[in-house]
Amino acid sequence: MSETLANLLQENRRFEPPAALADAANVKADAYEEADADRLAFWAKQAHRLDWAKEWDQVLDWSNPPFAKWFVGGELNVAYNCLDRHVAAGRGDKVAIHWEGEPGDTRTLTYADLHALTCQAANALADLGVRAGDRVAIYLPMIPEAAVAMLACARIGATHSVVFGGFSADALSGRIQDASAKVVITADGGYRRGKPSGLKTIVDEAVAQCPTIEHVLVVRRTGQEVAWSERDLWWHETVETASTEHEAQPFDAEHPLFILYTSGTTAKPKGILHTTGGYLTQASYTQHAVFDLKPETDVYWCTADIGWVTGHSYIVYGPLSNGATQVMYEGTPDTPHKGRFWDIVDKYGVTILYTAPTLIRTMMKWGDEFPAAANLSSLRVLGSVGEPINPEAWMWYRKNIGHDNTPVVDTWWQTETGAIMISPLPGVTGTKPGSAMRPLPGISADVVDDEGKSVPNGGGGFLVLREPWPSMLRTIWGDDQRFIDTYWSRFPGMYFAGDGAKKDDDGDLWLLGRVDDVMLVSGHNISTTEVESALVSHPSVAEAAVVGATDPTTGQAIVAFTIPRGSVDTAGDAGEALIKELRDHVAKTLGPIAKPRQIMLVAELPKTRSGKIMRRLLRDVAEHRSLGDVTTLQDSTVMDLISDGMKSAK
Numbered sequence: 001m002s003e004t005l006a007n008l009l010q011e012n013r014r015f016e017p018p019a020a021l022a023d024a025a026n027v028k029a030d031a032y033e034e035a036d037a038d039r040l041a042f043w044a045k046q047a048h049r050l051d052w053a054k055e056w057d058q059v060l061d062w063s064n065p066p067f068a069k070w071f072v073g074g075e076l077n078v079a080y081n082c083l084d085r086h087v088a089a090g091r092g093d094k095v096a097i098h099w100e101g102e103p104g105d106t107r108t109l110t111y112a113d114l115h116a117l118t119c120q121a122a123n124a125l126a127d128l129g130v131r132a133g134d135r136v137a138i139y140l141p142m143i144p145e146a147a148v149a150m151l152a153c154a155r156i157g158a159t160h161s162v163v164f165g166g167f168s169a170d171a172l173s174g175r176i177q178d179a180s181a182k183v184v185i186t187a188d189g190g191y192r193r194g195k196p197s198g199l200k201t202i203v204d205e206a207v208a209q210c211p212t213i214e215h216v217l218v219v220r221r222t223g224q225e226v227a228w229s230e231r232d233l234w235w236h237e238t239v240e241t242a243s244t245e246h247e248a249q250p251f252d253a254e255h256p257l258f259i260l261y262t263s264g265t266t267a268k269p270k271g272i273l274h275t276t277g278g279y280l281t282q283a284s285y286t287q288h289a290v291f292d293l294k295p296e297t298d299v300y301w302c303t304a305d306i307g308w309v310t311g312h313s314y315i316v317y318g319p320l321s322n323g324a325t326q327v328m329y330e331g332t333p334d335t336p337h338k339g340r341f342w343d344i345v346d347k348y349g350v351t352i353l354y355t356a357p358t359l360i361r362t363m364m365k366w367g368d369e370f371p372a373a374a375n376l377s378s379l380r381v382l383g384s385v386g387e388p389i390n391p392e393a394w395m396w397y398r399k400n401i402g403h404d405n406t407p408v409v410d411t412w413w414q415t416e417t418g419a420i421m422i423s424p425l426p427g428v429t430g431t432k433p434g435s436a437m438r439p440l441p442g443i444s445a446d447v448v449d450d451e452g453k454s455v456p457n458g459g460g461g462f463l464v465l466r467e468p469w470p471s472m473l474r475t476i477w478g479d480d481q482r483f484i485d486t487y488w489s490r491f492p493g494m495y496f497a498g499d500g501a502k503k504d505d506d507g508d509l510w511l512l513g514r515v516d517d518v519m520l521v522s523g524h525n526i527s528t529t530e531v532e533s534a535l536v537s538h539p540s541v542a543e544a545a546v547v548g549a550t551d552p553t554t555g556q557a558i559v560a561f562t563i564p565r566g567s568v569d570t571a572g573d574a575g576e577a578l579i580k581e582l583r584d585h586v587a588k589t590l591g592p593i594a595k596p597r598q599i600m601l602v603a604e605l606p607k608t609r610s611g612k613i614m615r616r617l618l619r620d621v622a623e624h625r626s627l628g629d630v631t632t633l634q635d636s637t638v639m640d641l642i643s644d645g646m647k648s649a650k
């Protein structure tokens with residue numbers, strides 16, 4: 001982005017919080033004033049929502065930026081805060097997890113159950129020689145043992161590194177090696193798309209390259225045959241036979257809690273390091289504030305995988321530290337049918353749902369009849385995370401899932417930020433479809449131009465964070481220099497998020513996608529997000545990805561890959577007519593400058609395993625290059641189909 005980002009999309013719809021929700025909201029408008037008046041006092045107050053074994057001496061030590069220390073001198077145990085204190089307060093019988101396996105099997109774990117199992121796992125890991133500070137890799141399907149494994153590590157001060165269960169042996173071994181993990185916790189397999197998938201086989205292949213691994217602990221989930229060696233141990237023989245008594249020791253507030261590798265949408269994944277006190281403070285507070293979570297009455301469901309940061313902060317640490325009852329689902333949304341999610345919402349009476357734009361757009365593509373067949377009346381707050389949400393997808397979500405009266409909170413954050421940073425508060429903020437609205441209380445986000453100067457309302461540029469925040473990453477594991485170079489060098493004294501954003505006339509924030517994806521067309525910086533949103537606002541379009549391809553006259557030209565909605569006819573002339581209509585529609589919505597040079601109708605888009613569109617591969621296609629690294633792609637055959645289509649369209 002040479003100057004500022006063009007501000008093309010206008011959105012005038014507004015949705016105020018329902019009055020009853022606003023009246024009873026956990027967090028009210030005064031939280032902003034309180035945090036503005038004294039940011040550190042505000043965060044100290046939120047830290048007091050947790051139980052500390054030793055109070056801190058200093059809220060923030062920022063004497064050696066960008067290396068922050070929060071709650072200096074304080075001590076606490078994360079697992080104690082997520083489990084023991086609820087049991088001690090007489091809430092042991094409360095359901096912590098309603099688990100639903102993909103084949104339809106279920107388990108119910110109370111806080112007492114989860115506590116006992118975590119103590120057993122902590123004892124078993126300690127018996128295997130795992131000590132505070134050691135690293136443990138976790139490569140599990142979405143079963144309760146995934147949460148237990150994380151909590152057991154936290155309990156004994158071991159640093160976990162969860163690797164998404166869909167990653168290859170190479171990806172897994174790279175992450176194990178980078179962290180020098182001592183133990184891997186895995187399963188024989190898990191269920192996805194109606195079939196058992198093998199995990200242990202992948203671990204065996206990965207561990208062959210990992211001399212630091214001493215033991216592989218294996219949960220039996222599918223019962224499939226697995227190869228076995230000396231270092232392998234069954235979970236049911238090791239953990240489930242261990243003592244259920246374990247006293248949690250407190251750890252320093254800055255003790256490393258976990259390493260998590262970013263999704264790898266843009267480049268080689270980075271091992272993001274999070275620590276104990278600040279991380280839990282913000283994960284816990286944001287769960288309470290952004291979702292208005294009422295532990296006594298709500299049933300919360302986050303559809304993310306535990307392998308992503310969303311699963312860390314909003315399946316494990318956020319909900320459990322607040323004593324929530326939640327749903328955990330193992331499988332895919334279309335197994336055995338496309339209404340599975342909505343069946344789950346009705347079955348458990350889910351009140352708060354947190355999911356991703358990719359899923360919402362997929363549901364739009366499948367059609368309105370699936371949610372329409374369900375009741376969904378229990379829902380009262382809807383959340384979105386992972387990518388910019390197109391205004392039309394936001395509207396679809398609110399209308400078809402949220403019966404037109406449920407607040408939608410679009411939450412912006414990253415693996416690096418550890419917890420939600422920019423989001424509406426459901427009982428406070430009047431929302432605008434597609435906008436993440438305002439930084440949360442205690443967070444100072446801004447949009448700056450090339451020189452790091454704050455842009456005025458109506459302007460666009462780079463998203464930055466001006467002040468340290470409790471759940472910020474502390475470094476990139478083993479690479480302080482990359483930490484400094486990646487996040488702190490672009491603008492001195494500010495954290496550079498790598499995302500483009502704009503401020504509207506009211507000063508509310510709109511995320512415009514990654515800075516690397518911004519297009520330069522005839523001297524104008526245009527965001528891929530805005531053009532995609534314009535395409536998705538056409539009734540025939542479910543999903544779109546846009547890239548800038550080199551063009552001899554305009555510098556870059558806009559090339560769009562578009563997935564039509566389920567019912568739309570695209571055969572022959574109908575397809576040609578639709579393409580013309582879509583080009584005109586974009587020109588009308590955003591102005592002629594944004595009219596795509598070319599639109600391709602496709603059946604799928606290349607996505608990372610966390611469901612994000614990988615535009616750099618589409619750029620390769622649009623510029624007729626051979627494809628770059630495809631290892632984090634969910635389904636690499638998608639690219640062959642798109643490349644073939646591109647050739648025939650030429």
Ligand code: ATP
Pocket residue numbers: 262263264265266267268269270308309384385386387388389410411412413414415416436497498499511512513514610612
């Ligand atoms: P990598 O950094 O390895 O390329 P990644 O950025 O996809 O991978 P994550 O940390 O999982 O890895 O994702 C954070 C990014 O997701 C943000 O920087 C932003 O681009 C996008 N994102 C997340 N939530 C939102 C949101 N609500 N609106 C817009 N973008 C979002």
Ligand code: MG
Pocket residue numbers: 262414498
């Ligand atoms: Mg990133």
